[in-house]
Amino acid sequence: MRAIARRLYDAVRHLPIVSPHGHVAPRTLVDDVPFTDPAALLVTPDHYVTRLLHASGVSLADLGVGRGVLTEVESRAVWRRLCENWHVFRGTPVRYWLESELAEIFDVGLRPSAESADAIYDQIAERLDKDAYRPRALFERFGIEVLATTDDPCDDLAPHAALTADPTFPGRVVPTFRPDRYLEAAQPGWASAVARLGEAAGIETGTYAGWVAAMEARRSHFVAHGATSADHSHEDVGTQPLEDGEAERIYAAALAGEVTAAAGAALRRHMLLEMARMSCDDGLVMTLHSGVRRNHHRPTSDVFGPDTGHDIPLRGEFTDPLRPLLERFGTHPNLHLVLFTLDESVFSRELAPLAGFYPSVYVGAPWWFLDAPEAVRRFRSAVTETAGFSRTSGFIDDTRAFCSIPARHDMARRLDSGYLAHLVAEHRLDEDEALEAAVDLVSRRPREVFKL
Amino acid sequence: MRAIARRLYDAVRHLPIVSPHGHVAPRTLVDDVPFTDPAALLVTPDHYVTRLLHASGVSLADLGVGRGVLTEVESRAVWRRLCENWHVFRGTPVRYWLESELAEIFDVGLRPSAESADAIYDQIAERLDKDAYRPRALFERFGIEVLATTDDPCDDLAPHAALTADPTFPGRVVPTFRPDRYLEAAQPGWASAVARLGEAAGIETGTYAGWVAAMEARRSHFVAHGATSADHSHEDVGTQPLEDGEAERIYAAALAGEVTAAAGAALRRHMLLEMARMSCDDGLVMTLHSGVRRNHHRPTSDVFGPDTGHDIPLRGEFTDPLRPLLERFGTHPNLHLVLFTLDESVFSRELAPLAGFYPSVYVGAPWWFLDAPEAVRRFRSAVTETAGFSRTSGFIDDTRAFCSIPARHDMARRLDSGYLAHLVAEHRLDEDEALEAAVDLVSRRPREVFKL
Amino acid sequence: MRAIARRLYDAVRHLPIVSPHGHVAPRTLVDDVPFTDPAALLVTPDHYVTRLLHASGVSLADLGVGRGVLTEVESRAVWRRLCENWHVFRGTPVRYWLESELAEIFDVGLRPSAESADAIYDQIAERLDKDAYRPRALFERFGIEVLATTDDPCDDLAPHAALTADPTFPGRVVPTFRPDRYLEAAQPGWASAVARLGEAAGIETGTYAGWVAAMEARRSHFVAHGATSADHSHEDVGTQPLEDGEAERIYAAALAGEVTAAAGAALRRHMLLEMARMSCDDGLVMTLHSGVRRNHHRPTSDVFGPDTGHDIPLRGEFTDPLRPLLERFGTHPNLHLVLFTLDESVFSRELAPLAGFYPSVYVGAPWWFLDAPEAVRRFRSAVTETAGFSRTSGFIDDTRAFCSIPARHDMARRLDSGYLAHLVAEHRLDEDEALEAAVDLVSRRPREVFKL
Structure with a gap:
């Protein structure tokens, strides 16, 4: 069965992405301004991520919610809270998605934890400075053919x-x-x-x-x-x-x-x-x-x-x-x-x-x-x-x-x-x-x- | 597990059928008149079959519903609509049942499709002419011991x-x-x-x-x-x-x-x-x-x-x-x-x-x-x-x-x-x-x- | 997967039991009086067991429910009703729990049935007479660290x-x-x-x-x-x-x-x-x-x-x-x-x-x-x-x-x-x-x- 599944998956894995319903802001692609920081990109605006951290005792304010643009110190602190609580996402798709994003997009091989938080933060931040990580470049790299807002x-x-x-x-x-x-x-x-x-x-x-x-x-x-x-x-x-x-x-x-x-x-x-x-x-x-x-x-x-x-x-x-x-x-x-x-x-x-x-x-x-x-x-x-x-x-x-x-x-x-x-x-x-x-x-x- | 399942299944597969609830018309067995045609036997009266074809854009009229006895031309057309849309039944039990009926009862080895529709139609029609395919003969062949109407x-x-x-x-x-x-x-x-x-x-x-x-x-x-x-x-x-x-x-x-x-x-x-x-x-x-x-x-x-x-x-x-x-x-x-x-x-x-x-x-x-x-x-x-x-x-x-x-x-x-x-x-x-x-x-x- | 599951299970199987919610009577442990008989211990008071026997045609009275302390004859009869109807528990957790209790606690190797009922009864009764089967001894043997009543x-x-x-x-x-x-x-x-x-x-x-x-x-x-x-x-x-x-x-x-x-x-x-x-x-x-x-x-x-x-x-x-x-x-x-x-x-x-x-x-x-x-x-x-x-x-x-x-x-x-x-x-x-x-x-x- 695994072999069949693999053959089927191989036939579709690289097909273009058609996204008929979502909530990406179109302005992001018009302006094509680099994403500011790891927390604002991957944590703060995503209620899939913040909700389970909130349930685990982290306040939304401490995740940057409702606080506008974060300073680097603040962004690092938010990112650390995610990494420290990585275990609460075990068995959830958020874990799978973030892990996949870290590995596939940002070449991060470390498992998030209190110890690895800063190193991962640095690596993502360094990438976000590059042109290849601006919204339009990622749009193309992701193979998105249609995106509905x-x-x-x-x-x-x-x-x-x-x-x-x-x-x-x-x-x-x-x-x-x-x-x-x-x-x-x-x-x-x-x-x-x-x-x-x-x-x-x-x-x-x-x-x-x-x-x-x-x-x-x-x-x-x-x-x-x-x-x-x-x-x-x-x-x-x-x-x-x-x-x-x-x-x-x-x-x-x-x-x-x-x-x-x-x-x-x-x-x-x-x-x-x-x-x-x-x-x-x-x-x-x-x-x-x-x-x-x-x-x-x-x-x-x-x-x-x-x-x-x-x-x-x-x-x-x-x-x-x-x-x-x-x-x-x-x-x-x-x-x-x-x-x-x-x-x-x-x-x-x-x-x-x-x-x-x-x-x-x-x-x-x-x-x-x-x-x-x-x-x-x-x-x-x-x-x-x-x-x-x-x-x-x-x-x-x-x-x-x-x-x-x-x-x-x-x-x-x-x-x-x-x-x-x-x-x-x-x-x-x-x-x-x-x-x-x-x-x-x-x-x-x-x-x-x-x-x- | 497969081996155990196979042993259990082998012990029951040939036991007589007891059908304590169903909707077969008893008159069919009294009269024992041969079934008229493939569409009337397998498509038109069966809402399990017609509903998914209807959802796929085929009108009920085009499936013979409510039209009484069909001419051979009409019956062939109905049958062809089923075969052309065979793919919509993927993963459904209708697919499994029909496939099984075609193979086990009518010796049809072809997969239904626009191309194979007429050949399959002919083969079923030819069988329906034989005495072995009249209702009582099938009742016996199916191993039905009790049938409730x-x-x-x-x-x-x-x-x-x-x-x-x-x-x-x-x-x-x-x-x-x-x-x-x-x-x-x-x-x-x-x-x-x-x-x-x-x-x-x-x-x-x-x-x-x-x-x-x-x-x-x-x-x-x-x-x-x-x-x-x-x-x-x-x-x-x-x-x-x-x-x-x-x-x-x-x-x-x-x-x-x-x-x-x-x-x-x-x-x-x-x-x-x-x-x-x-x-x-x-x-x-x-x-x-x-x-x-x-x-x-x-x-x-x-x-x-x-x-x-x-x-x-x-x-x-x-x-x-x-x-x-x-x-x-x-x-x-x-x-x-x-x-x-x-x-x-x-x-x-x-x-x-x-x-x-x-x-x-x-x-x-x-x-x-x-x-x-x-x-x-x-x-x-x-x-x-x-x-x-x-x-x-x-x-x-x-x-x-x-x-x-x-x-x-x-x-x-x-x-x-x-x-x-x-x-x-x-x-x-x-x-x-x-x-x-x-x-x-x-x-x-x-x-x-x-x-x- | 079985090998991984086995490794995980091995790491937890012997950990102490924490039971934060249950219905054991605390008086049982205070008095530490030996359990009286197999029926009163394993059948009569447990509605998980009696309900499916009741559904199968055994009256609650015949299972000792509401009858106070049972004589040995009565207890044996109740026990026999369980064993005779052992098949109705197939696929249920009651079957698993009782089987496990018989084997792990009472060293019973026989499958319950009309034939084996008395022998199993005797073996359990004989064990219940021993000090090692009094409530406190079992509490310790079970590895219960906390029990909530x-x-x-x-x-x-x-x-x-x-x-x-x-x-x-x-x-x-x-x-x-x-x-x-x-x-x-x-x-x-x-x-x-x-x-x-x-x-x-x-x-x-x-x-x-x-x-x-x-x-x-x-x-x-x-x-x-x-x-x-x-x-x-x-x-x-x-x-x-x-x-x-x-x-x-x-x-x-x-x-x-x-x-x-x-x-x-x-x-x-x-x-x-x-x-x-x-x-x-x-x-x-x-x-x-x-x-x-x-x-x-x-x-x-x-x-x-x-x-x-x-x-x-x-x-x-x-x-x-x-x-x-x-x-x-x-x-x-x-x-x-x-x-x-x-x-x-x-x-x-x-x-x-x-x-x-x-x-x-x-x-x-x-x-x-x-x-x-x-x-x-x-x-x-x-x-x-x-x-x-x-x-x-x-x-x-x-x-x-x-x-x-x-x-x-x-x-x-x-x-x-x-x-x-x-x-x-x-x-x-x-x-x-x-x-x-x-x-x-x-x-x-x-x-x-x-x-x-």
Whole structure:
């Protein structure tokens, strides 16, 4: 089985990286300024790394979170805290990714520890000074063919335009439309957000009809700048049409600051259905990342802001909540709907059955907490028998840690090769088919599913 | 481990097939008319096959669904669509079953593809003309000892009587009582259904008491025709007694067309309890297949009818909903209650603990979407440590695809042999015990649990 | 991989046993009276054993449950029922534990069966007469360093004091504060329970403030007797503060016998928050064992009492219910909160993410139905990638079956060695790190997490 896996992996390991969903800032590639220091590159902004250190008793402040640019002394101290606590990452993918980054990108052979911290710091810092370690050079070295970023609907997408217009940058960097906050009428800041949306679109958003028109306009702007997908992340995936006039009524109440949480959720479920309709019209792939309680520990988010490691998953449910959407658009030829979950129990129960019938539905690759060897194996085991390989999305790295991109894609390729080899070894697949499937998962799946 | 698994499998592979639950039409065996064509035999009626083709962009109409008897040209076209899309079944059990049927039954050695489609079609068609491929001959060749069908309570069971009376047919074909629709007072068509029930029973069903008496009468009719079980499939497994008079009141309201969904569900939960009481009285095994949203995509069911591939599982729950039933009948010596789930999370959490205490409860074998190698392994892993092997039901194929029966049972035998071999290899079981358990799962479990 | 696992296991197999949570009666060790007979030692009081026999048709009465001291004839009959039904335990951990106890402790080489029952009985009975088989001798032979018992807040803890004061007993036996019933104001018997609590504390419990003070006093008593943790088991883990005065109001209503189930649950969720506050103050580790429907089959509990094998798990939920507690105390340096679940779907979805951020939270080892080889492997697979090893609790045996303690700890050591070896074999961990982790899981985790 190992020999088969190795042959499959060898066929895909050097294929270009297609990254259809992630959080790298496009400005990084426009400016191409060298990364400042090891802590800012590999520790501070990555909540995968900081959360487990925080759980182990290191404060977020001591990891540089929320402190802006670090001095060298501070950066070294942050880096040392990671190295001293290296053991807490045993068995986690963060360990694998960092180890891989250190070895493959920075030629670091030492195991991180209190003793080795400074030496490793010096070696990374020395490399970061070289031109070969500037963002564009790494982009090319990583073999990234397409990189999708995640962007606010009001964003002018100037960085994307600049990259497209730049003949010296051969890569493809596409924006992703991420309108969450504009759909949450009961959340603080919503009214000013939709006001900004109206300004960006040049369309009055004082009515629900105006909101719809402004959304359509901003989506067009994104499409014109190369976007192929719109990403949605809400507490649940509920979709439910409101009766005529009800959307306008709730919308007006929300603008007046008089909306209940329930009415806000009802409006959001109506709006999400509207976004699916827009996807049928303008072709943007619709991705749903749901089921997370954001900012679980308010004292931390009050001080350090969002995305600081305490978003905690919730029970997932798709069958009934998505039914109104799928009854309307589930067989629409323009719709690609990619469903991501953090609740593994829905993989075999709901996602694979849905993707195994609806031509519009794809099972999204394991995401976030589930983007790790054992979880990926459970995912393939849970999904394949009902939906095969062709109804899955291909890998997404979903990361803001630029240097982790190759390690993450490499891990996915190894794991899928292993799963396919297991099928071959059990005579459930011939090796030529497994080879075709392995290449398909890396090459064609993400391109087709995300229309890249 | 492979060697042990092989020895265990060799001991069970040729044992007769006991199929305690399925959907083969008994008329097929009475008439013994040759199967018409490859598409009608292997593709069109099997929603396991058509659903994944539909997800891959082939319309159900293009697969012959809802089109009655196909011409040879049409049948060939349907068959070609399967073969062209053979790759979408990679890693699924449909692939394994069809491959096995082609090789074992029809001697087809070619891999299905656009190129091989016609040749394979010709070979199957040629075989179907032979006497050896008529239903009764295949029944014998498959080694089927008992086959349970699924039947409406109003059915006169003439086909079953005919088969029993036929000295030239040595097989045993028993009906299964499936009364779902008669318990759903809030569903369209219920009033006319209970009227038919009354006619079939010769008992007035204008009252709830009449409904109970008519049900008992029809169950007796089924028992007299060899039935050993009653199968129930509702959205949930809720059981809850109504207060005196309440059942009659809701029943009357429902007949008058004035019942709410909630009252209908309350009546159904009362009726299900009543069915359990009847099972204690007449001995019919009670099987519960629940937790599915039927006909998820209404536009498809409007055109093509039910069972067309878009029944999607729901979250399952058994502990509390079944408590009223189990407090009354959970230790009754006559009750066998077999619980099936499509929500894997309940295997270790609820089903194994229930079957590990209540003498009446058995964990049903993995069903539908879960009837596949990885899922079966997860099932054994989840259930065995709490409930052992003896509290599980033995395999059920639950299929309407007649030719897939041997492949499905064979798969189950291989997987259980593999699981037992793994226990032996880890010194958790001696090989003689594993052998006894393997034979027990194939031979005695289904006979005892389903009282065959 | 087996060779690596063997090396890791060899390093931990003989380490002393730390048992931070269980149900052995401390009086057993104070009195050091010989165990009476095989049935009373190994069968009758252990609902792990009796439940599966009950499911297999043996009545609890025939297993000696609720019948007090058995005559030799009765004890032999109970023992024979176990041996005759030995096959129903195939694949269960009960089989492994009993087999291990028979071989390791009683030198029994025969496989239990109807034929061997009497011979095995005789051999065990003969050993039980020897001094080497008295409780203290076994305690020492088992290598138990610390054993935690589970005790009522009103308990005077005299047995613990006696053991501590006894220079001839070198072991450490610590009590655990288990206040469940005093938090359930809507349950029968609550009023008299809190009255007893008041007497034990010497504090009037006629008000909620008095209840709080009495609880604090009893916790102090437990701390003074060596307790390091307080264990809580309720249907859910909900925590929610009541508004000022509301707790007093519901408390008074409950004392007057006028409390609804909903109000009782609301008070309990407020009280649980209060218990967390007390843990921050007095340092007692807070453990939560939730999600079980106790006494599912009322006819059985009416006759045989609680803990007779029909507690059935429920769906678990932690993210939202624990949020109020974690917002207040989740980063408090004194709080250790260990979360146990019987719903495996929450391991990767909720527990690992919580323990991977909050310094106070630890994922409890697999418990009860999940304390078995396959389930433990699923646990490590589900938890490690998000929370590593350091955020888990170390093994707890949670048993009232004294003789099963070594077998249970040994099983955990084997399984963790196997999991770590698998990481080494896949180059995800170096062997020296795996060795350190294996020792840490056995030695330091339970001591640190449970403050032993």
